[in-house]
Amino acid sequence: MTSAKRATILDMCIADIRSGRSTVEECLRRYPDHAPALEPLLREAMRLAALPRVTMSAAAVDALEGRVLSRAAQVNATTLRKGRPGRRPFWSRLAGRQARLLPLAMSLVIALALASTWTVSASASSLPGEALYPVKLAAERARLAVTWRHEARAQLHLAFAERRLEEMQTLLAADRAVADKVVNDLVAETGLALEELEEMGAGKRARLGAKLLALTGQQQAVLTLVKERAPEEAQSGLSRALEASRRGHERAMMALGVTPEPSPSRQPTHTPKPTDTPHVKPTRKSTHTPQPTGTSHAKPTRKPTRTPQPTGTSPGKQTLEPTRTPGPAHTPHAKPTRTPKPTRTPKPAKPGREKGK
């Protein structure tokens, strides 16, 4: 008899016994020639079927679901910036000869890549918006792709988050805009570093956890600065980033077994900024502006320099007006510059537009 037939008889007997249609003994009687070989296997199968059906505790299931969903949110943020989600890699769409040529093509690509290692090293200091910046990000992804251990991955994510933070600081120092992408990357890398940290054994957490704590603390300061300078449309995204950073800080503390201090972190970010700025600018102008034509005011930056030119008439009186306008307190940049001069026509138009936002 073939082994396939023996396998089929065994399977039929198992199915009959498990469904209650027959017993082990009945099966053995049905196949007397096979009974000696069949019996131990059937008994083994029945013992296997009697193994307890263990389950993961409800608390563990819930806790893991939270982690899964939070990882999903991070992956979503990352894939959105990388490109269309769910897109197949090109090599999986190749077939036949194309697929056979793939190794050759890959070797060529690798050779080119090796030849241009200088490009990668040169990209290390590039900033968002610069030509080599995508090379820098690609090199980071490549390093992650070949790193599996939690500790090493946590270190990489942490290092990349630190880079994003440095980039933001450099951009801020150069008075350049910080793109949303950089903020999103910073939050995502920090979150991934935390995920990996939480996967590590308690003993290994301490050093990395301390670094993450420092990073998340520094992040909040830098993000607050970015938020202060960002346009209205970027505010909500930055608020979310700040919130994520605060949560990250708390998670890092918990990973280290430190209980996070309850409220203080919340206060500074929510309200103070929008209210602070409108007060500061009007007071400066009222004292400085008597001679508006002189564009030499260095600190007030662009706003004062642009405004004098169109009107250029009676500066002294106009400078006092801005103090009345703090009403639309959310749009600090627009108010001080535009409101002062004409008072007649432009003003109604601008606040109206801002409120509309």
Next chain:
Amino acid sequence: MDETALVQRACRMERAAIGALYRQHVQAIYRYIYYRVGDEHTAEDLTAEVFLRAIEGLPNYEPRGVPFAAWLYRIAQARVADHFRQEGRTGTVAIEEDWPSGEASPSIKVEQLVYHEALRAAVNQLTPDQQQVIILKFVEGLGNAEVAHILGKTEGAVKSLQHRALNTLHRLMGRSDDKR
């Protein structure tokens, strides 16, 4: 909602779909891992790794007509193999003092525990395909067609794997069988 639609939504990172898929498969994956590693906490950790890796792979996931569970089992198998590699052993495990939560009663006899432990260790000696057939059929209670679908094999191949697996288990369990 059918699984294909759910998986498609999950690939677009829709929170509800991911949550539903997770709930649908988490216990089966946990059990699969538990019967391989024999320790509740390690099984929980590895189950977490499976789902977190799966989430990372979701944007590039392609069903190819294979159930989503098949993909999860493949990840689970790789994680378990990694775990044993890191531990420097091949799956022999210490007996837990407490039987894990679930249907099993805490008053289960020590003899039975020892037998279960030996059986689990023996299952670890099987080939990966045989292990999957045994766990999916006898722990999860799936039929041949479902197991074949998950493993991407024919029902005939599943029956053969089951036959060979039971033969090996009987050989490995021979001594404890005599005692019983």
